[in-house]
Amino acid sequence: MNEGDNSASKEAPANKEESAVPTRTEEEVNLCKQMMEAASAGDNATVELLLKKGADVHYRDDKAGGHLEVVQNLILSGHPWNEVDNEAKSAGEYAEENGQDDVYNFLLEEEEEIEEKKEGGEEEKEEEAVQEPREKKKKVAPNQDYLDQKLHYSEDKLLDEEDNAVMMSWEGPLMEKHAELMCTREGMHVMNVGFGLGLVDEALQKYKPASHTIVEAHPDVYARMLELGWDKRPGVKILFGRWQDVVLQMETYDGIFFDTFGEFWKDLRQFCELVPSILNPGGVYSFFNGLGGSNPFFHAVYCRIAEMEMLQMGLETTYIKVEMEEPTDKAWDGVARKYFTLNHYNLPMCRLIDDV
Numbered sequence: 102m103n104e105g106d107n108s109a110s111k112e113a114p115a116n117k118e119e120s121a122v123p124t125r126t127e128e129e130v131n132l133c134k135q136m137m138e139a140a141s142a143g144d145n146a147t148v149e150l151l152l153k154k155g156a157d158v159h160y161r162d163d164k165a166g167g168h169l170e171v172v173q174n175l176i177l178s179g180h181p182w183n184e185v186d187n188e189a190k191s192a193g194e195y196a197e198e199n200g201q202d203d204v205y206n207f208l209l210e211e212e213e214e215i216e217e218k219k220e221g222g223e224e225e226k227e228e229e230a231v232q233e234p235r236e237k238k239k240k241v242a243p244n245q246d247y248l249d250q251k252l253h254y255s256e257d258k259l260l261d262e263e264d265n266a267v268m269m270s271w272e273g274p275l276m277e278k279h280a281e282l283m284c285t286r287e288g289m290h291v292m293n294v295g296f297g298l299g300l301v302d303e304a305l306q307k308y309k310p311a312s313h314t315i316v317e318a319h320p321d322v323y324a325r326m327l328e329l330g331w332d333k334r335p336g337v338k339i340l341f342g343r344w345q346d347v348v349l350q351m352e353t354y355d356g357i358f359f360d361t362f363g364e365f366w367k368d369l370r371q372f373c374e375l376v377p378s379i380l381n382p383g384g385v386y387s388f389f390n391g392l393g394g395s396n397p398f399f400h401a402v403y404c405r406i407a408e409m410e411m412l413q414m415g416l417e418t419t420y421i422k423v424e425m426e427e428p429t430d431k432a433w434d435g436v437a438r439k440y441f442t443l444n445h446y447n448l449p450m451c452r453l454i455d456d457v
């Protein structure tokens with residue numbers, strides 16, 4: 102997954118870029134249309150011929166094909182796996198809807214490979230950046246804009262200055278489920294990163310933890326925690342700061358939950374890398390899984406990538422499917438952007454490989 106593509110945390114929207122609409126001659130459009138006809142008829146030879154003649158692999162219309170050979174051909178010719186049609190649907194969604202398992206699985210595997218290669222490229226770029234002079238290297242937090250903003254709490258949500266939802270109460274049942282699956286007994290040592298509305302922390306408290314550490318970076322949220330008396334609750338320890346800056350104050354825990362805002366997969370991955378050194382044997386680590394949360398196929402791809410990457414870090418992941426009602430339109434009233442539109446939730450349960 103690329104930084105900026107998707108977020109595991111709720112993500113403030115990126116600046117809109119102007120999308121360039123390619124201008125094509127009549128002849129080019131004809132070639133593209135013929136290619137779409139051939140693709141939906143499963144005529145791979147003609148697709149290949151038209152591609153050679155210059156048909157644009159990015160051309161889109163409302164035709165859905167679903168023939169494995171043709172899909173393979175188009176992807177290998179550079180058709181972006183995450184391109185959507187005029188209905189905002191991707192090839193993977195059509196394949197799933199139409200029960201074309203071969204196409205769906207091919208796309209899933211291919212996309213994982215493409216995304217992993219991109220990740221490799223990103224890391225190389227970062228390594229190069231490390232060689233730059235010190236003064237150029239100053240790291241700014243990816244969500245510094247958010248951390249500098251004034252937040253406002255309402256009855257059922259926490260919003261930033263642009264009305265992006267930092268946390269919403271419809272997530273309450275999911276937070277309860279996370280706590281239930283993390284807390285296998287009373288008296289555990291637990292840590293939550295990101296307080297928000299305090300929903301997961303309230304849920305964790307029900308399992309009477311021996312110690313309960315909460316990491317929170319935003320001054321307004323921290324002020325709210327003090328107002329609510331969280332600093333006086335028995336066993337509660339608040340680490341005020343970005344999790345990245347308070348790692349040395351962390352101990353080891355039986356249950357760890359992560360749910361920040363305005364950070365990306367890259368940040369979550371960094372946290373996952375830390376987990377094996379702060380998770381006690383037999384413990385459970387989980388995070389809010391909003392990966393690709395507005396498209397079912399992207400979500401499936403990102404879940405698989407996260408699972409594979411965490412395996413390399415020494416964490417075995419199981420996704421527990423939680424059926425949920427999509428939040429109503431009313432729930433999104435006053436919110437700038439819907440960050441989750443799936444009709445089920447894949448709750449990640451991660452354990453140390455040695456425990457499995």
Ligand SMILES: C[S@@+](CC[C@H](N)C(=O)[O-])C[C@H]1O[C@@H](n2cnc3c(N)ncnc32)[C@H](O)[C@@H]1O
Binds near residue numbers: 111
């Ligand atoms: C989505 S909310 C958490 C919601 C929480 N799970 C609940 O049940 O209410 C995200 C929280 O993470 C905090 N946050 C964002 N970046 C952070 C960071 N790097 N370290 C610690 N907290 C962070 C935000 O200020 C916000 O309070």
